[in-house]
Amino acid sequence: MINYKEKLPKIKAFVFDFDGVMTAGDVWTFADGETVRCGNIKDGYALQYAVKKGYIIALISGATSKSIDNRMASLGVKQCYTGCANKMETYRKFLEINNLKEEEVVCMGDDIPDYGIMSHCGVAACPADAAIEIKELSDYVSLYPGGHGCVRDIIEQVLRLQGNWFDPKDTQHEALNW
Secondary structure (H helix, E strand, O other), rough: OOHHHHOHHHHOEEOOOOOOEEEEEOOOOOOOOOOOOOHHHHHHHHHHHHHHOOOOOEEEOOOOOOHHHHHHHHHOOOOEEEOOOOOOHHHHHHHHOOOOOHEEEEEEEOOHHHHHHOOOOOEEEEEEOOHHHHHHHHHHHHHOOOOHHHHHHHHHHHHOOOOOOOOOHHHOOOOOOO
């Protein structure tokens, strides 16, 4: 079996679920129906840094909330697909729109709705607290749980391996909106 790190040089894009990956999965619902989720600032930094470095980032989530859309927009993630009843259909459109091959994509999910897209990507990754079915499918299980740095973990690994992570001489890391 191939070590997942051998697949990382081909990666051009990342696809993430939201609840349970970018958040710990806790959702607070207010009386007006709006929901609030708590994300990780280091995950946010890595997401916007990857965008600035030219990687394609997409969110494919069954959840819907203005707070999700706003968070992704503030990080520069333009391909934000929420309310997805059929994640696989959305994923196939994402590949087509971006002219990507499956082996060029890392998919990170945490639960059964993510199983399909994670079965059709270059590297399947998940947080430490993912469902057992997802862990068994994954090429890489992060040491970090959802909402606590797992997104940063996989992005940083890809960018480091490809020579695109932090360089003290690079000014792209300055004044980033994350």
